[in-house]
Amino acid sequence: MAARDDAATGPAAGRTVREDARIEISGVTKRFLTPSGEAFTATREVSFTVEPGQFCAVVGPTGCGKSTTLSMVSGLDRPSEGSVRVGGQEVNGITDGISFMFQADALLPWKTVLGNVAMGPVFKGVGKAKANAAARDWLRRVGLAGFEDHHPHQLSGGMRKRVAMAAALINEPKILLMDEPFGALDVQTKAIMQNELLGLWEQLRPSVIFITHDLEEAVALADRVVVMTSRPGSIKAVHEIDLPRPRGAVQDIRFQPRFLELHHQIWASLREEVERAYADTTGEKKS
């Protein structure tokens, strides 16, 4: 396990970050009841911290409990044991100041692009004119000026992601939870969206938990990469990513010697878990 950041030199150094944006996941075990009434352990004693303003990626084999962990941070679900704290307060319901982005678009098909993005401030009680003005500004920031009156089905996959990103960021969340947000995009569009996300994150600095199956994406974007074991998911390793910021274009980062070194190290620990999870599904034994 690599050494942890020093607060003075870590990702938040020299920036205004919100102390209430620290996420502390401590000893979280989550059990579900199976249809036959048995307890199924999805995660076991998961512990890691995301410092305020830090970008943390989580990787691990399929079914290891990544999304389950995220839903406990969001307050949509509760741990069976252990605790999740945001800004020092135990999470026991939907927490204010948290936004989400998932692989599937969460856009309302009957609303225009402008209407979708303005929804966040409207729900917070901002007047419609002011919310629309903020939404226009955010659409400009994500390169969609001129598409305000379109509906989601009239946009490409990448454009819909931009709308989702504007909708997630318009309320300037202290925490952004992302579950494979770019998983369904083609390679080029994915790289463009990753660059856009990094640019916006550097301006706003929410704390981010970013789940991905793409280790290159995790290393290119994150300050910290958490590797989870195969089911039941626990923490295998936490790797600090010491690539300098701003990172520049993700397409170029991938060729840097330090990137390759980090990727190689993390893949060594992830690979074993991916193979173990695969063996579980095929009934093969891997000790």
Ligand SMILES: Nc1ncnc2c1ncn2[C@@H]1O[C@H](COP(=O)(O)OP(=O)(O)OP(=O)(O)O)[C@@H](O)[C@H]1O
């Ligand atoms: N509400 C639920 N009820 C019962 N079992 C659940 C529930 N939610 C998740 N699980 C189980 O918990 C385990 C972890 O699921 P989870 O979706 O968190 O994994 P994941 O790591 O995000 O997977 P993937 O990478 O495939 O998206 C899985 O075996 C899943 O079937």
